[in-house]
Amino acid sequence: MTELTMVAALNAALRASLDRDSKVLLMGEDIAILGGVFRVTDGLVKDYGEQRVVDTPLAESTIIGAAVGLAMRGYRPVCEIQFDGFVFPAFDQIVTQVAKLRVRTDGQVAMPIVIRLPFGGGIGAVEHHSESPEAYFVHTPGLRVMAPATPADAFVMLQQAIASDDPVIFLEPKRRYWDRGEVDLAVDIAHATPMGRARVTRSGSDVTIACYGPMLRTCLEAADVAAGEGRSLEVIDLRSLSPIDFPTLVASVERTSRLVVVHEAQGMASVGAEIAAVVAERCFWSMEAPVIRVAGFHTPYPPNRLEQHYLPDVERILDAVDRSLAY
Amino acid sequence: MHTHGGNDFVQLLTPEGERRDHPDYPLDITGDEVRALYRDLVMMRRFDLEATALQRHGELGLFTPIIGQEAAQIGAGRAMRPGDFAYTSYREHGIAWCRGIEPLTLMGLFRGVTNGGWNPYEHNMSIYSIVIGDHVPHAVGYAMGIQRDGTDDVALAFFGDGATSQGDVHESFVFAAAFHSPVLFFLQNNHFAISVPVETQSRQQLVKRAEGYGIPGIRVDGNDVLASLAVTRAALKRIREGGGPMLIEAVTYRMGSHTTSDDPTRYRSNEHLEHWATRDPLERVLRLMEREGWADDSFIASLDDEANAMGATLRDGTRALTPPDPLTMFDHVYAEPHQQVTDDRAFLARYLQAAQSGDES
Numbered sequence: 001m002t003e004l005t006m007v008a009a010l011n012a013a014l015r016a017s018l019d020r021d022s023k024v025l026l027m028g029e030d031i032a033i034l035g036g037v038f039r040v041t042d043g044l045v046k047d048y049g050e051q052r053v054v055d056t057p058l059a060e061s062t063i064i065g066a067a068v069g070l071a072m073r074g075y076r077p078v079c080e081i082q083f084d085g086f087v088f089p090a091f092d093q094i095v096t097q098v099a100k101l102r103v104r105t106d107g108q109v110a111m112p113i114v115i116r117l118p119f120g121g122g123i124g125a126v127e128h129h130s131e132s133p134e135a136y137f138v139h140t141p142g143l144r145v146m147a148p149a150t151p152a153d154a155f156v157m158l159q160q161a162i163a164s165d166d167p168v169i170f171l172e173p174k175r176r177y178w179d180r181g182e183v184d185l186a187v188d189i190a191h192a193t194p195m196g197r198a199r200v201t202r203s204g205s206d207v208t209i210a211c212y213g214p215m216l217r218t219c220l221e222a223a224d225v226a227a228g229e230g231r232s233l234e235v236i237d238l239r240s241l242s243p244i245d246f247p248t249l250v251a252s253v254e255r256t257s258r259l260v261v262v263h264e265a266q267g268m269a270s271v272g273a274e275i276a277a278v279v280a281e282r283c284f285w286s287m288e289a290p291v292i293r294v295a296g297f298h299t300p301y302p303p304n305r306l307e308q309h310y311l312p313d314v315e316r317i318l319d320a321v322d323r324s325l326a327y
Numbered sequence: 328m329h330t331h332g333g334n335d336f337v338q339l340l341t342p343e344g345e346r347r348d349h350p351d352y353p354l355d356i357t358g359d360e361v362r363a364l365y366r367d368l369v370m371m372r373r374f375d376l377e378a379t380a381l382q383r384h385g386e387l388g389l390f391t392p393i394i395g396q397e398a399a400q401i402g403a404g405r406a407m408r409p410g411d412f413a414y415t416s417y418r419e420h421g422i423a424w425c426r427g428i429e430p431l432t433l434m435g436l437f438r439g440v441t442n443g444g445w446n447p448y449e450h451n452m453s454i455y456s457i458v459i460g461d462h463v464p465h466a467v468g469y470a471m472g473i474q475r476d477g478t479d480d481v482a483l484a485f486f487g488d489g490a491t492s493q494g495d496v497h498e499s500f501v502f503a504a505a506f507h508s509p510v511l512f513f514l515q516n517n518h519f520a521i522s523v524p525v526e527t528q529s530r531q532q533l534v535k536r537a538e539g540y541g542i543p544g545i546r547v548d549g550n551d552v553l554a555s556l557a558v559t560r561a562a563l564k565r566i567r568e569g570g571g572p573m574l575i576e577a578v579t580y581r582m583g584s585h586t587t588s589d590d591p592t593r594y595r596s597n598e599h600l601e602h603w604a605t606r607d608p609l610e611r612v613l614r615l616m617e618r619e620g621w622a623d624d625s626f627i628a629s630l631d632d633e634a635n636a637m638g639a640t641l642r643d644g645t646r647a648l649t650p651p652d653p654l655t656m657f658d659h660v661y662a663e664p665h666q667q668v669t670d671d672r673a674f675l676a677r678y679l680q681a682a683q684s685g686d687e688s
Contacts, residue, residue: 025475051475057505062464062498069414069468069482072447075475077468093495096458097465104443104454107659141660141668165662196666243666 001182009151009183010040010116010172013158014078018048021076024162027054027063028080028116037082038118038177060086064093067113068101076112078162084119085128091136098167099142111142111167114158119147120214120264121311122175124304131301132265137169138242138274145242146195147171149216151181153239156192164195171241173214198245200252204234207321208252210275211262212238215312219262222317231321241271249275250282257288258324262312267295289327292320331516331525331532336578337558338548342606344614346553354557358621364552365612365622366630367401371421372609373634374430375583377641378437382587386645387437391418392583395550398608399515399577400485401425402555406563407483412469413452414462415485422485426450430637431644438648459520460486460493463512467499470508470572479567483511489520491536492528500540503572511562512574515549517581522594534576542572549577550608580606653679 004012017024026041032055035042045053056063060081067077081087087094094115101109121130137145144166148154154172161168193199201216202223211219216237223233234252238244253259259279261272276291294312302310339347339354375394382390393400396418404425407413415422423433428450435441436455443454456462466484473480490496491514503510516533518525525533537544543565547558555577562573580603584591616622657672 057498057501059494059498059501061495062467062502065461065464065495065499066468066471066502069465069470070472071468072412072453072465073469073472073476075472089494092458092461093464097461100442102662103659105447105659106441106443107662108446108448109453110662144661144665166665195663246666 001184003180004151004155004183005178005180006148006151006154006172007038007040007177009155009181010158011042011044012183012185013155014041014044015047017078017159017162018044018052023074024076024078025052025054025070026078026080027056027067029056029058029063029082031055031080036080038174040116040172041080060090061093064090064098064113064115068093068097068111071111071113072109076162078114078116080116082118083129084117084131084133087115087117087133094137094143094169095140099140103142110165112162112165113167114161114170115168116170116172118174118177119171120173120175121301121304121307122214124307127301127303130304130307132263132296134169134171134241134265135270138271143167143169143242144195144240145169145171146240147173147213148239149173149176149213149237151179152183155183155185156187156189157195157239159189160192160195163189171213175214176217179217193239196240196243196245198236198238198240198248200234200248201237202233202235204232204256206232206256207258207260207324208234208236208249208256209260209262209317209321210236210238210249212241214264215262218312218314219317222314222321225314226318226321231325233321244271244275244278246278246282249279253279253283254286257286259287259291260294260317260320260324261291262294262317264296264311266298267293268298270295289324292324294320331518331578334548336546336548337554338551339553339557340551340611340615342550342611344611344618346615349557352554352557352561354553356553358616358619361612361616362621362626364401364405364556365609365616366633367405367421367424368397368552368609368612369630369634370637371397371401371424373638374420374424374641377638378434379583379587381434381642381645382437387434387587388439390437390587391585392581392587393418393420395582395603395608396515396517396579397421398552399549399555399579402552403483403485403513403559403575403577406556406559408480408563409451410478410480411451411483411563412466412480413483413485414466414469415452415455416459416462416487416490417455417457418487419455419485423452426452428452430641434641434645435648438645440648440650460490460495462486463490463496463499464502466510467502467508470503470510471506473509474506479509481509481511481563481566483513485513485515487520488514488516488518488525488528488533489523491533500536500542500572500574504540504542507571509566510572511559511566512572513559514574514576515579516576517579519581519585519595521585521589532576534574537574542574544574544576546576546578549579550606550611552608552612
């Protein structure tokens with residue numbers, strides 16, 4: 001085991017993927033000479049060359065559009081979109097082309113494209129740099145959507161995403177980029193926790209908390225506080241948002257009878273909304289309280305001096321736990 | 328409004344069927360080769376007629392006529408090598424023909440039994456792209472792959488004058504120029520984006536945009552199959568030899584409707600149409616062949632027979648295209664199983680079965 005930041009873990013995952021498969025290449029804005037604005041691709045152009053670590057013109061749509069053509073020629077492009085709020089110029093290529101080409105060609109054309117997307121707030125950034133656009137992609141058939149919450153998962157999941165023949169929207173929780181954690185660099189990807197599987201990060205018996213990405217750490221902190229108050233929270237890290245691992249979620253809610261879903265993204269028509277609907281249907285007879293969501297508000301992401309009021313925090317999570325237990 | 332209609336383009340065969348020489352694009356071509364091109368043009372014209380009739384008879388939901396643009400496409404398509412790869416919009420039936428895709432195969436999309444229709448790798452041509460300009464960056468990416476593979480193949484992007492206003496097409500020029508990629512942008516200026524005239528897309532000749540990207544551009548008479556062939560051949564040769572991307576603007580005219588759902592009388596005059604009818608892509612080749620003694624009666628009769636046979640195959644084959652099993656819609660959404668798709672598929676299977684049992688009881 002090695003202690004790494006999430007940035008270093010992602011960098012190691014990219015190196016491992018570039019080593020494993022000569023068809024893997026990275027493309028994006030400022031990823032080569034600069035090493036990426038978050039330094040996730042630091043040093044890679046030096047070791048793998050400009051043909052495999054490509055600084056592109058500043059045009060998100062054609063970063064993804066060109067990746068489609070490269071994929072059709074047999075390559076496995078890993079595209080970096082610099083910030084969450086910059087993905088929308090590429091939205092058409094992602095939704096119309098990347099997500100659909102396999103089915104439109106009856107499975108003849110594979111789209112093994114990974115779109116890395118630093119997402120979420122909490123770093124005091126200017127507008128368009130703190131968004132959580134996951135629901136748009138979760139809503140789109142043909143895409144997989146993943147969000148690691150720890151350096152260890154970032155290392156494993158990015159390699160799995162690159163090895164997958166399906167296109168993956170890979171959401172990196174940018175405010176956890178500098179969190180440190182133990183990473184097993186010798187882990188066998190094929191035998192690690194599979195793609196699409198959630199993980200019960202902390203076992204508990206009173207309320208299930210479902211979260212992902214940047215909110216895992218916040219939810220674990222909330223569980224610590226709750227434990228001090230005699231309440232046992234079970235914290236589930238979803239890891240994958242498309243598909244969502246409902247069996248793991250349902251098994252937990254069957255035991256706790258209560259569910260709180262936490263994410264930064266707006267609550268309206270969100271991952272939390274989907275989870276609430278499905279869990280209500282499958283766990284109806286076991287539940288003691290309705291599913292409660294703790295989410296961003298139905299406003300554009302606010303100026304960063306207000307973001308502490310927008311983002312779910314320990315207090316808002318505990319408030320939701322209280323409301324759930326009050327039923 | 329002569330900006331887009333001027334004759335300052337490469338032309339090797341006049342509308343009257345007279346050969347012209349061009350210093351940069353010489354074309355030595357035999358009678359047999361011209362006859363082969365004429366056969367392509369005739370088959371495309373017939374295909375267009377048959378498919379339009381099938382739509383009128385309710386056998387197709389929609390069709391996108393090629394009429395008027397046959398020469399631009401056949402010339403370009405016949406200049407390609409098997410290893411080259413074409414990305415096209417939905418009107419490129421002539422390119423599909425040259426890539427060996429059976430006309431009947433194109434009917435599946437318009438009949439609504441598939442959203443694609445063929446394996447792109449069997450023909451080195453992607454499936455039709457419906458969203459305007461979306462496929463142009465794909466050609467650039469494919470060309471970036473060719474560069475990494477170190478072969479001398481070329482990726483071609485076929486698009487129209489309307490597409491030139493799309494951001495993706497602009498970005499594609501930027502990428503291709505930046506990476507010096509082996510891609511040929513083949514623009515068919517057919518003068519209309521549904522109803523909007525090309526003057527609304529550009530105040531000057533579209534070929535002039537190439538210079539702004541630092542790539543060579545050539546303007547060619549798109550109704551002249553010989554010029555389209557010669558210019559495309561020359562461009563492909565230059566690109567293969569490492570010359571980087573190029574743009575060809577083929578000046579042509581959409582004689583038909585945008586699609587069979589369209590009413591072009593609302594936006595263009597008969598006068599315009601009659602003018603372009605005098606520049607027909609087939610007529611001029613026929614005149615050349617007659618002048619040269621290449622078009623004997625038996626050749627013309629054999630073409631007629633072949634076109635009739637294709638028409639019959641198309642009519643019978645289209646009517647025989649039945650919708651696939653509903654559950655096939657779940658196939659290939661993902662490479663690996665996805666629980667939501669698995670669940671939805673199981674639901675529909677149960678639902679259909681229950682409905683069927685209900686019908687039987």
